[in-house]
Amino acid sequence: MLSDHRFYLAPLQGFTDFVYRRCHHEFFGIVDEYYIPYIALGPGQKIRNSQLRDLLPENNAGVPVVPQVLCSNAGELRKLAGDVKQMGYSKINLNLGCPYPMATKRGRGTGLLENSEQLTQVLDTLFSAFDFQVSVKFRSGLVDEQTIRERVQLLRKYPFEQWIFHPRTAKQLYKGVANRRLFAELSSTLAKPMVYNGDIQSARDLDEIKHLVPGQNAWMIGRGLLSDPLLIHRIKGQAFDECEELNLMREFHQCIFEAYRSAFQDDGQVLMKMKQFWSYFSHRFSNPSKTYKPIKKASKLAKFIEVFPAAFHHS
Ligand SMILES: Cc1cc2nc3c(=O)[nH]c(=O)nc-3n(C[C@H](O)[C@H](O)[C@H](O)COP(=O)(O)O)c2cc1C
Known part of the structure:
Protein backbone atom coordinates (compact mmCIF):
# COMPACT_ATOMS: atom_id res chain seq x y z
CA MET A 1 0.00 0.00 0.00
CA LYS A 236 4.24 0.03 6.27
CA GLY A 237 1.92 -2.33 8.12
CA GLN A 238 4.40 -4.92 9.38
CA ALA A 239 3.54 -6.43 12.76
CA PHE A 240 5.93 -8.10 15.21
CA ASP A 241 5.23 -10.35 18.14
CA GLU A 242 6.78 -9.25 21.41
CA CYS A 243 9.49 -11.89 21.46
CA GLU A 244 10.51 -11.38 17.84
CA GLU A 245 10.67 -7.62 18.35
CA LEU A 246 12.77 -7.88 21.49
CA ASN A 247 15.23 -10.17 19.74
CA LEU A 248 15.50 -7.78 16.82
CA MET A 249 16.17 -4.89 19.18
CA ARG A 250 18.79 -6.89 21.05
CA GLU A 251 20.57 -7.73 17.80
CA PHE A 252 20.34 -4.17 16.50
CA HIS A 253 21.77 -2.87 19.77
CA GLN A 254 24.61 -5.39 19.56
CA CYS A 255 25.35 -4.28 16.01
CA ILE A 256 25.50 -0.62 17.10
CA PHE A 257 27.62 -1.36 20.17
CA GLU A 258 30.18 -3.44 18.25
CA ALA A 259 30.36 -0.86 15.48
CA TYR A 260 31.07 1.97 17.95
CA ARG A 261 33.69 -0.19 19.65
CA SER A 262 35.51 -0.78 16.41
CA ALA A 263 35.14 2.85 15.22
CA PHE A 264 36.32 4.46 18.47
CA GLN A 265 39.23 3.03 20.40
CA ASP A 266 38.60 5.24 23.42
CA ASP A 267 36.17 3.62 25.92
CA GLY A 268 34.97 7.05 27.06
CA GLN A 269 33.89 7.94 23.53
CA VAL A 270 32.11 4.60 23.09
CA LEU A 271 30.31 5.14 26.39
CA MET A 272 29.22 8.63 25.33
CA LYS A 273 27.93 7.31 21.99
CA MET A 274 25.99 4.49 23.68
CA LYS A 275 24.45 6.93 26.15
CA GLN A 276 23.35 9.14 23.24
CA PHE A 277 21.91 6.09 21.48
CA TRP A 278 19.97 5.03 24.59
CA SER A 279 18.66 8.55 25.25
CA TYR A 280 16.25 7.87 22.35
CA PHE A 281 16.25 4.05 22.18
CA SER A 282 15.01 3.84 25.79
CA HIS A 283 11.71 5.38 24.60
CA ARG A 284 10.64 2.11 23.03
CA PHE A 285 10.70 0.42 26.44
CA SER A 286 7.70 0.53 28.76
CA ASN A 287 9.38 2.82 31.31
CA PRO A 288 11.87 4.98 29.38
CA SER A 289 13.23 7.04 32.27
CA LYS A 290 13.71 3.97 34.48
CA THR A 291 15.40 2.18 31.58
CA TYR A 292 17.72 5.06 30.76
CA LYS A 293 18.67 6.07 34.33
CA PRO A 294 21.28 3.35 35.11
CA ILE A 295 22.77 3.72 31.62
CA LYS A 296 23.04 7.49 32.01
CA LYS A 297 24.66 7.03 35.43
CA ALA A 298 27.29 4.54 34.15
CA SER A 299 30.68 6.24 34.56
CA LYS A 300 32.72 3.51 32.86
CA LEU A 301 32.10 1.33 29.81
CA ALA A 302 32.35 -1.75 32.06
CA LYS A 303 29.45 -0.40 34.10
CA PHE A 304 27.40 0.17 30.94
CA ILE A 305 28.04 -3.45 29.90
CA GLU A 306 26.84 -4.56 33.34
CA VAL A 307 23.62 -2.51 33.38
CA PHE A 308 22.22 -2.39 29.82
CA PRO A 309 21.03 -6.07 29.60
CA ALA A 310 18.43 -5.39 32.31
CA ALA A 311 16.56 -3.16 29.86
CA PHE A 312 15.89 -6.13 27.60
CA HIS A 313 14.79 -8.31 30.51
CA HIS A 314 12.16 -5.90 31.80
CA SER A 315 10.90 -4.50 28.53
C1 LIG B 1 20.08 16.84 18.49
C2 LIG B 1 19.58 17.28 17.13
C3 LIG B 1 20.50 17.51 16.11
C4 LIG B 1 20.05 17.93 14.84
N1 LIG B 1 20.97 18.14 13.83
C5 LIG B 1 20.52 18.54 12.59
C6 LIG B 1 21.43 18.74 11.49
O1 LIG B 1 22.65 18.53 11.57
N2 LIG B 1 20.90 19.15 10.30
C7 LIG B 1 19.54 19.36 10.14
O2 LIG B 1 19.10 19.72 9.05
N3 LIG B 1 18.69 19.17 11.15
C8 LIG B 1 19.13 18.75 12.35
N4 LIG B 1 18.22 18.50 13.35
C9 LIG B 1 16.77 18.58 13.04
C10 LIG B 1 16.24 17.22 12.55
O3 LIG B 1 16.84 16.85 11.33
C11 LIG B 1 14.70 17.26 12.35
O4 LIG B 1 14.41 18.30 11.44
C12 LIG B 1 13.95 17.52 13.65
O5 LIG B 1 14.42 16.68 14.68
C13 LIG B 1 12.44 17.29 13.45
O6 LIG B 1 12.18 15.99 12.98
P1 LIG B 1 11.73 14.79 13.98
O7 LIG B 1 10.59 15.31 14.80
O8 LIG B 1 11.34 13.66 13.09
O9 LIG B 1 12.93 14.47 14.84
C14 LIG B 1 18.66 18.12 14.61
C15 LIG B 1 17.75 17.86 15.65
C16 LIG B 1 18.18 17.45 16.88
C17 LIG B 1 17.16 17.20 17.98
Whole structure:
Protein backbone atom coordinates (compact mmCIF):
# COMPACT_ATOMS: atom_id res chain seq x y z
CA MET A 1 0.00 0.00 0.00
CA LEU A 2 2.83 2.37 0.85
CA SER A 3 5.22 0.97 -1.77
CA ASP A 4 5.44 4.32 -3.56
CA HIS A 5 6.26 6.17 -0.33
CA ARG A 6 9.81 7.33 0.39
CA PHE A 7 11.34 7.50 3.85
CA TYR A 8 14.42 9.48 4.81
CA LEU A 9 16.37 9.55 8.06
CA ALA A 10 16.66 13.13 9.34
CA PRO A 11 20.15 14.37 10.18
CA LEU A 12 20.70 14.66 13.94
CA GLN A 13 24.16 15.99 14.75
CA GLY A 14 25.86 13.63 17.21
CA PHE A 15 23.21 10.91 16.86
CA THR A 16 22.87 9.82 13.23
CA ASP A 17 26.61 9.52 12.61
CA PHE A 18 28.20 7.20 10.06
CA VAL A 19 28.31 4.31 12.52
CA TYR A 20 24.59 4.59 13.25
CA ARG A 21 23.66 5.09 9.59
CA ARG A 22 25.69 2.11 8.42
CA CYS A 23 24.31 -0.22 11.10
CA HIS A 24 20.77 0.92 10.44
CA HIS A 25 21.15 0.43 6.72
CA GLU A 26 22.84 -2.97 6.97
CA PHE A 27 20.43 -4.21 9.61
CA PHE A 28 17.09 -2.92 8.26
CA GLY A 29 17.71 -1.59 4.74
CA ILE A 30 14.39 0.26 4.87
CA VAL A 31 15.44 3.93 4.68
CA ASP A 32 15.64 5.37 1.15
CA GLU A 33 18.22 8.04 1.99
CA TYR A 34 20.19 9.04 5.05
CA TYR A 35 20.85 12.78 5.36
CA ILE A 36 24.28 13.38 6.90
CA PRO A 37 24.30 15.99 9.71
CA TYR A 38 25.66 19.33 8.48
CA ILE A 39 29.24 20.26 7.84
CA ALA A 40 30.20 23.89 8.52
CA LEU A 41 33.35 25.98 8.68
CA GLY A 42 34.75 26.16 12.20
CA PRO A 43 37.83 27.89 13.65
CA GLY A 44 40.45 28.67 10.99
CA GLN A 45 37.78 28.29 8.28
CA LYS A 46 38.18 24.52 8.57
CA ILE A 47 35.62 21.74 8.82
CA ARG A 48 35.86 19.96 12.18
CA ASN A 49 37.60 16.58 12.06
CA SER A 50 34.53 14.80 13.47
CA GLN A 51 32.36 16.27 10.69
CA LEU A 52 34.93 15.37 8.02
CA ARG A 53 35.16 11.83 9.31
CA ASP A 54 31.39 11.51 9.13
CA LEU A 55 31.48 12.58 5.48
CA LEU A 56 34.39 10.47 4.23
CA PRO A 57 33.24 8.25 1.32
CA GLU A 58 34.94 5.20 2.85
CA ASN A 59 32.82 5.61 5.99
CA ASN A 60 29.64 5.78 3.91
CA ALA A 61 30.36 3.09 1.33
CA GLY A 62 27.22 1.25 0.28
CA VAL A 63 24.91 3.54 2.26
CA PRO A 64 22.62 5.95 0.34
CA VAL A 65 23.64 9.24 1.96
CA VAL A 66 23.15 12.92 1.18
CA PRO A 67 25.68 15.40 2.61
CA GLN A 68 24.38 18.64 4.11
CA VAL A 69 26.04 22.06 4.29
CA LEU A 70 25.45 24.90 6.76
CA CYS A 71 26.76 28.29 5.60
CA SER A 72 26.11 32.02 5.82
CA ASN A 73 27.38 33.26 2.46
CA ALA A 74 28.52 32.26 -1.01
CA GLY A 75 32.21 32.08 0.02
CA GLU A 76 31.51 29.52 2.75
CA LEU A 77 29.21 27.61 0.41
CA ARG A 78 31.88 27.46 -2.30
CA LYS A 79 34.41 25.94 0.12
CA LEU A 80 31.99 23.42 1.65
CA ALA A 81 30.36 22.36 -1.61
CA GLY A 82 33.82 22.10 -3.22
CA ASP A 83 34.92 19.65 -0.51
CA VAL A 84 31.72 17.62 -0.93
CA LYS A 85 32.27 17.51 -4.70
CA GLN A 86 35.90 16.46 -4.28
CA MET A 87 34.77 13.51 -2.21
CA GLY A 88 32.70 12.36 -5.18
CA TYR A 89 29.16 13.06 -4.01
CA SER A 90 26.51 13.95 -6.59
CA LYS A 91 23.84 15.19 -4.15
CA ILE A 92 23.93 17.99 -1.62
CA ASN A 93 21.43 19.41 0.87
CA LEU A 94 21.36 23.05 1.97
CA ASN A 95 20.49 23.63 5.63
CA LEU A 96 18.09 26.58 6.01
CA GLY A 97 16.65 25.28 9.24
CA CYS A 98 19.27 25.14 12.01
CA PRO A 99 17.49 27.01 14.85
CA TYR A 100 20.29 27.54 17.37
CA PRO A 101 21.30 31.18 18.03
CA MET A 102 24.98 30.24 17.67
CA ALA A 103 24.24 29.47 14.01
CA THR A 104 21.40 31.91 13.25
CA LYS A 105 23.24 34.94 14.71
CA ARG A 106 26.06 34.19 12.27
CA GLY A 107 23.59 34.11 9.41
CA ARG A 108 23.49 30.32 9.10
CA GLY A 109 20.54 27.92 9.03
CA THR A 110 17.31 29.82 9.66
CA GLY A 111 19.50 32.96 9.78
CA LEU A 112 20.29 32.48 6.07
CA LEU A 113 16.63 31.82 5.30
CA GLU A 114 15.85 35.26 6.77
CA ASN A 115 18.45 37.08 4.63
CA SER A 116 17.18 37.10 1.05
CA GLU A 117 20.26 38.87 -0.34
CA GLN A 118 22.81 36.36 1.02
CA LEU A 119 20.46 33.50 0.25
CA THR A 120 20.23 34.57 -3.42
CA GLN A 121 24.03 34.66 -3.67
CA VAL A 122 24.37 31.25 -2.04
CA LEU A 123 21.77 29.70 -4.34
CA ASP A 124 23.16 31.34 -7.48
CA THR A 125 26.60 29.95 -6.61
CA LEU A 126 25.32 26.52 -5.70
CA PHE A 127 23.38 26.13 -8.94
CA SER A 128 25.88 27.78 -11.30
CA ALA A 129 29.30 26.69 -10.00
CA PHE A 130 28.46 23.05 -9.26
CA ASP A 131 26.46 20.27 -10.86
CA PHE A 132 24.85 18.70 -7.79
CA GLN A 133 21.33 17.45 -7.44
CA VAL A 134 20.34 19.97 -4.79
CA SER A 135 17.79 19.61 -2.02
CA VAL A 136 16.86 22.12 0.66
CA LYS A 137 15.73 21.61 4.26
CA PHE A 138 14.01 24.58 5.82
CA ARG A 139 11.90 25.85 8.70
CA SER A 140 9.09 28.37 8.93
CA GLY A 141 11.30 31.34 9.89
CA LEU A 142 13.11 32.69 12.94
CA VAL A 143 10.06 33.78 14.94
CA ASP A 144 7.37 34.37 12.36
CA GLU A 145 5.80 31.99 9.86
CA GLN A 146 5.29 34.87 7.44
CA THR A 147 9.00 34.54 6.53
CA ILE A 148 8.55 31.26 4.73
CA ARG A 149 5.41 32.40 2.90
CA GLU A 150 7.54 35.17 1.37
CA ARG A 151 10.75 33.19 0.98
CA VAL A 152 9.23 30.36 -1.06
CA GLN A 153 8.75 32.88 -3.86
CA LEU A 154 12.55 33.18 -4.00
CA LEU A 155 13.23 29.47 -3.45
CA ARG A 156 10.84 28.35 -6.19
CA LYS A 157 13.05 30.01 -8.82
CA TYR A 158 15.64 27.28 -8.29
CA PRO A 159 15.39 23.68 -9.53
CA PHE A 160 15.62 21.85 -6.22
CA GLU A 161 15.39 18.10 -6.47
CA GLN A 162 13.79 17.90 -3.06
CA TRP A 163 12.01 20.35 -0.71
CA ILE A 164 12.11 19.23 2.91
CA PHE A 165 10.00 21.31 5.27
CA HIS A 166 9.98 21.14 9.07
CA PRO A 167 7.09 23.50 9.93
CA ARG A 168 8.41 25.02 13.15
CA THR A 169 10.00 28.42 13.72
CA ALA A 170 13.57 28.58 15.04
CA LYS A 171 12.20 30.12 18.23
CA GLN A 172 10.33 26.88 18.90
CA LEU A 173 13.55 24.86 18.55
CA TYR A 174 12.16 21.28 18.68
CA LYS A 175 9.30 22.00 21.11
CA GLY A 176 5.66 22.93 20.72
CA VAL A 177 3.69 21.63 17.79
CA ALA A 178 4.84 21.41 14.19
CA ASN A 179 2.33 23.34 12.09
CA ARG A 180 1.03 20.71 9.68
CA ARG A 181 -1.47 23.17 8.22
CA LEU A 182 1.40 25.43 7.16
CA PHE A 183 2.99 22.43 5.45
CA ALA A 184 -0.29 21.84 3.60
CA GLU A 185 -0.51 25.52 2.64
CA LEU A 186 3.06 25.64 1.23
CA SER A 187 2.61 22.37 -0.52
CA SER A 188 -0.28 23.85 -2.46
CA THR A 189 1.44 27.25 -3.02
CA LEU A 190 4.58 25.62 -4.33
CA ALA A 191 2.74 22.98 -6.32
CA LYS A 192 5.81 20.77 -5.87
CA PRO A 193 6.10 17.50 -4.01
CA MET A 194 7.55 18.27 -0.61
CA VAL A 195 9.03 16.04 2.05
CA TYR A 196 7.24 16.34 5.39
CA ASN A 197 9.43 16.46 8.51
CA GLY A 198 8.43 16.87 12.16
CA ASP A 199 7.18 14.68 15.02
CA ILE A 200 6.27 11.55 13.07
CA GLN A 201 5.83 8.91 15.77
CA SER A 202 3.21 6.61 14.28
CA ALA A 203 1.24 5.57 11.18
CA ARG A 204 -1.56 7.76 12.52
CA ASP A 205 0.63 10.85 12.18
CA LEU A 206 1.11 10.05 8.50
CA ASP A 207 -2.61 9.53 8.02
CA GLU A 208 -3.37 12.91 9.59
CA ILE A 209 -0.92 14.65 7.27
CA LYS A 210 -2.21 12.73 4.24
CA HIS A 211 -5.67 13.92 5.19
CA LEU A 212 -4.39 17.52 4.91
CA VAL A 213 -2.22 16.88 1.84
CA PRO A 214 -3.73 14.12 -0.30
CA GLY A 215 -1.02 12.34 -2.24
CA GLN A 216 1.74 13.20 0.27
CA ASN A 217 4.24 10.34 -0.01
CA ALA A 218 7.68 11.53 1.13
CA TRP A 219 8.66 11.60 4.78
CA MET A 220 11.73 12.50 6.78
CA ILE A 221 11.85 11.04 10.28
CA GLY A 222 14.38 11.75 13.03
CA ARG A 223 13.59 11.28 16.70
CA GLY A 224 10.69 8.91 16.03
CA LEU A 225 12.98 6.46 14.26
CA LEU A 226 15.78 6.78 16.83
CA SER A 227 13.22 5.97 19.52
CA ASP A 228 11.61 3.13 17.57
CA PRO A 229 13.91 1.61 14.93
CA LEU A 230 10.92 -0.40 13.61
CA LEU A 231 8.74 2.68 13.06
CA ILE A 232 8.92 2.58 9.25
CA HIS A 233 8.15 -1.17 9.30
CA ARG A 234 5.09 -0.44 11.45
CA ILE A 235 4.02 2.43 9.19
CA LYS A 236 4.24 0.03 6.27
CA GLY A 237 1.92 -2.33 8.12
CA GLN A 238 4.40 -4.92 9.38
CA ALA A 239 3.54 -6.43 12.76
CA PHE A 240 5.93 -8.10 15.21
CA ASP A 241 5.23 -10.35 18.14
CA GLU A 242 6.78 -9.25 21.41
CA CYS A 243 9.49 -11.89 21.46
CA GLU A 244 10.51 -11.38 17.84
CA GLU A 245 10.67 -7.62 18.35
CA LEU A 246 12.77 -7.88 21.49
CA ASN A 247 15.23 -10.17 19.74
CA LEU A 248 15.50 -7.78 16.82
CA MET A 249 16.17 -4.89 19.18
CA ARG A 250 18.79 -6.89 21.05
CA GLU A 251 20.57 -7.73 17.80
CA PHE A 252 20.34 -4.17 16.50
CA HIS A 253 21.77 -2.87 19.77
CA GLN A 254 24.61 -5.39 19.56
CA CYS A 255 25.35 -4.28 16.01
CA ILE A 256 25.50 -0.62 17.10
CA PHE A 257 27.62 -1.36 20.17
CA GLU A 258 30.18 -3.44 18.25
CA ALA A 259 30.36 -0.86 15.48
CA TYR A 260 31.07 1.97 17.95
CA ARG A 261 33.69 -0.19 19.65
CA SER A 262 35.51 -0.78 16.41
CA ALA A 263 35.14 2.85 15.22
CA PHE A 264 36.32 4.46 18.47
CA GLN A 265 39.23 3.03 20.40
CA ASP A 266 38.60 5.24 23.42
CA ASP A 267 36.17 3.62 25.92
CA GLY A 268 34.97 7.05 27.06
CA GLN A 269 33.89 7.94 23.53
CA VAL A 270 32.11 4.60 23.09
CA LEU A 271 30.31 5.14 26.39
CA MET A 272 29.22 8.63 25.33
CA LYS A 273 27.93 7.31 21.99
CA MET A 274 25.99 4.49 23.68
CA LYS A 275 24.45 6.93 26.15
CA GLN A 276 23.35 9.14 23.24
CA PHE A 277 21.91 6.09 21.48
CA TRP A 278 19.97 5.03 24.59
CA SER A 279 18.66 8.55 25.25
CA TYR A 280 16.25 7.87 22.35
CA PHE A 281 16.25 4.05 22.18
CA SER A 282 15.01 3.84 25.79
CA HIS A 283 11.71 5.38 24.60
CA ARG A 284 10.64 2.11 23.03
CA PHE A 285 10.70 0.42 26.44
CA SER A 286 7.70 0.53 28.76
CA ASN A 287 9.38 2.82 31.31
CA PRO A 288 11.87 4.98 29.38
CA SER A 289 13.23 7.04 32.27
CA LYS A 290 13.71 3.97 34.48
CA THR A 291 15.40 2.18 31.58
CA TYR A 292 17.72 5.06 30.76
CA LYS A 293 18.67 6.07 34.33
CA PRO A 294 21.28 3.35 35.11
CA ILE A 295 22.77 3.72 31.62
CA LYS A 296 23.04 7.49 32.01
CA LYS A 297 24.66 7.03 35.43
CA ALA A 298 27.29 4.54 34.15
CA SER A 299 30.68 6.24 34.56
CA LYS A 300 32.72 3.51 32.86
CA LEU A 301 32.10 1.33 29.81
CA ALA A 302 32.35 -1.75 32.06
CA LYS A 303 29.45 -0.40 34.10
CA PHE A 304 27.40 0.17 30.94
CA ILE A 305 28.04 -3.45 29.90
CA GLU A 306 26.84 -4.56 33.34
CA VAL A 307 23.62 -2.51 33.38
CA PHE A 308 22.22 -2.39 29.82
CA PRO A 309 21.03 -6.07 29.60
CA ALA A 310 18.43 -5.39 32.31
CA ALA A 311 16.56 -3.16 29.86
CA PHE A 312 15.89 -6.13 27.60
CA HIS A 313 14.79 -8.31 30.51
CA HIS A 314 12.16 -5.90 31.80
CA SER A 315 10.90 -4.50 28.53
C1 LIG B 1 20.08 16.84 18.49
C2 LIG B 1 19.58 17.28 17.13
C3 LIG B 1 20.50 17.51 16.11
C4 LIG B 1 20.05 17.93 14.84
N1 LIG B 1 20.97 18.14 13.83
C5 LIG B 1 20.52 18.54 12.59
C6 LIG B 1 21.43 18.74 11.49
O1 LIG B 1 22.65 18.53 11.57
N2 LIG B 1 20.90 19.15 10.30
C7 LIG B 1 19.54 19.36 10.14
O2 LIG B 1 19.10 19.72 9.05
N3 LIG B 1 18.69 19.17 11.15
C8 LIG B 1 19.13 18.75 12.35
N4 LIG B 1 18.22 18.50 13.35
C9 LIG B 1 16.77 18.58 13.04
C10 LIG B 1 16.24 17.22 12.55
O3 LIG B 1 16.84 16.85 11.33
C11 LIG B 1 14.70 17.26 12.35
O4 LIG B 1 14.41 18.30 11.44
C12 LIG B 1 13.95 17.52 13.65
O5 LIG B 1 14.42 16.68 14.68
C13 LIG B 1 12.44 17.29 13.45
O6 LIG B 1 12.18 15.99 12.98
P1 LIG B 1 11.73 14.79 13.98
O7 LIG B 1 10.59 15.31 14.80
O8 LIG B 1 11.34 13.66 13.09
O9 LIG B 1 12.93 14.47 14.84
C14 LIG B 1 18.66 18.12 14.61
C15 LIG B 1 17.75 17.86 15.65
C16 LIG B 1 18.18 17.45 16.88
C17 LIG B 1 17.16 17.20 17.98
